[in-house]
Amino acid sequence: MGLVACTRCTRAWPLGTQTCGRCGHKMVSRDAHSLQKVWAFWIVGLMCYVPANVYPMLKTKTLFENDESTIVGGAVELAHHGAFGIAFIILLASVAIPLAKFWAVAYLAVSVRRPGAGGNHARHLMYEVVEYIGRWSMIDIFVVAILSSLVQLNTLANINPGPASMFFALSVIFTMLSAQAFDSRLIWDKQTKDGTPLND
């Protein structure tokens, strides 16, 4: 519409205005470094995700044995004990969702550079889903925290979070930052530049 909104006080000005006349904030129509930030956070998130799966998530100490289990190993063990529901939730929250998120953010960041092959509504929906599920990825950390505090009460057994829990939390934080750095308006920019109709 030829307008640009101030990101601080939301007052709209004609496109090309350098500073906001109301609050003095610098005006930018688009975050020029959006994709750069998305990829930077994405890579750090992925780097943290690897040790999160390699190192033990839980360290279990009982009177007779010391046990360490990774995320996947722990889920398999839970399934062996018949806790299929919990095993499923853990696999979903710490393997399926994070991997789907890495893929979705990468797909969005790559696809906005390509001239619109349509499907912008689908892309926007994907972006909203990624934003929404971000907070649920922390379920695994909550499971570890609850288990540790519950079992700590018993002096004969003791469960501590392993190094993977810190990497996992960092990975979730960085993928959330990555998704947030993505300027969703970029999805729609290509469409108008190519002259294709706004309703696809």
Ligand SMILES: [Zn+2]
């Ligand atoms: Zn302003």
